[in-house]
Amino acid sequence: MHEFEINRIIKQSTQGELTGFSDLYKSYARMIRSVLYKFCQPEEIDDLVQDAFIKIWNGLPRFKQNCKLKTWVYRVTYNLALDHVRKKKLKIADIDLQRISAGSEENEFMKKDLVQKSLTTLTEEHRAVLVLHSMEGLSVDEVADVLEIPSGTVKSRLHHARSKMHDALTASGVKL
Numbered sequence: 001m002h003e004f005e006i007n008r009i010i011k012q013s014t015q016g017e018l019t020g021f022s023d024l025y026k027s028y029a030r031m032i033r034s035v036l037y038k039f040c041q042p043e044e045i046d047d048l049v050q051d052a053f054i055k056i057w058n059g060l061p062r063f064k065q066n067c068k069l070k071t072w073v074y075r076v077t078y079n080l081a082l083d084h085v086r087k088k089k090l091k092i093a094d095i096d097l098q099r100i101s102a103g104s105e106e107n108e109f110m111k112k113d114l115v116q117k118s119l120t121t122l123t124e125e126h127r128a129v130l131v132l133h134s135m136e137g138l139s140v141d142e143v144a145d146v147l148e149i150p151s152g153t154v155k156s157r158l159h160h161a162r163s164k165m166h167d168a169l170t171a172s173g174v175k176l
Contacts, residue, residue, distance in 0.1 A: 006069050014061045021057060028070075029053075031136070032077045038119060038131045039081035041088075048084060052077050067145055074132065074146040082124055118168040126161035129154050134162075 005023070012020035029049065036048045055076050063072060119127055132143045133154070140158070144151045 006065065010060050010063060013057060021060075024056070025053060028056075028073050031070075032073065035074065035077045035131065035136060036081055038116070038135055039078075039127065040084055044084070048080060052080050055080060068142075071142060071145045074136075074138070074142075075148075078128060078132070078146060082128070085124065114169070114172055118165060118172065121168045122161055122164055125157055126164060129157040130161040130165060133158055 009020035009024050012018075013024075032052050033045060033049055036045050036052070040048055056073060059072075059076060063069070119131070122130065128147055129143055132138045132146060133140065138146065140151050140154050143154045147154070
């Protein structure tokens with residue numbers, strides 16, 4: 001989104017108009033859903049997406065544009081996911097590795113499910129950098145902005161997160 005569009009959306013939303021906000025929704029709903037999926041249980045995603053947009057709507061009047069809107073939306077979404085995970089203290093669900101059969105459509109689903117469950121074995125800090133950088137495609141500097149930590153810390157956490165994720169997947173029988 002261009003700065004002009006962002007200013008228009010902020011102005012409209014602070015005046016109670018939904019027109020601009022629907023543009024914001026169209027631009028960011030998929031991204032928000034993707035981030036939440038990597039942190040939360042699938043059956044909770046729809047409600048959490050709504051919660052994210054409520055937080056964005058309420059926060060838009062205070063958005064100072066000292067960072068990119070996309071970075072701010074990631075930060076709001078990440079904080080929501082982190083709060084949700086902390087409240088629920090989500091645990092890894094058991095997975096039947098015997099059901100994974102090579103080459104099947106079910107195999108691909110099970111691998112994705114296994115990756116999702118392996119993410120929950122990581123600390124919040126490691127999961128955040130891995131999701132935002134490796135899965136969402138943000139640069140190290142963008143991840144640093146979203147999490148409000150130094151770039152060097154992002155790099156360090158990313159290294160440890162990859163190592164722990166590799167160990168978790170290997171222990172679950174995935175050949176890497």
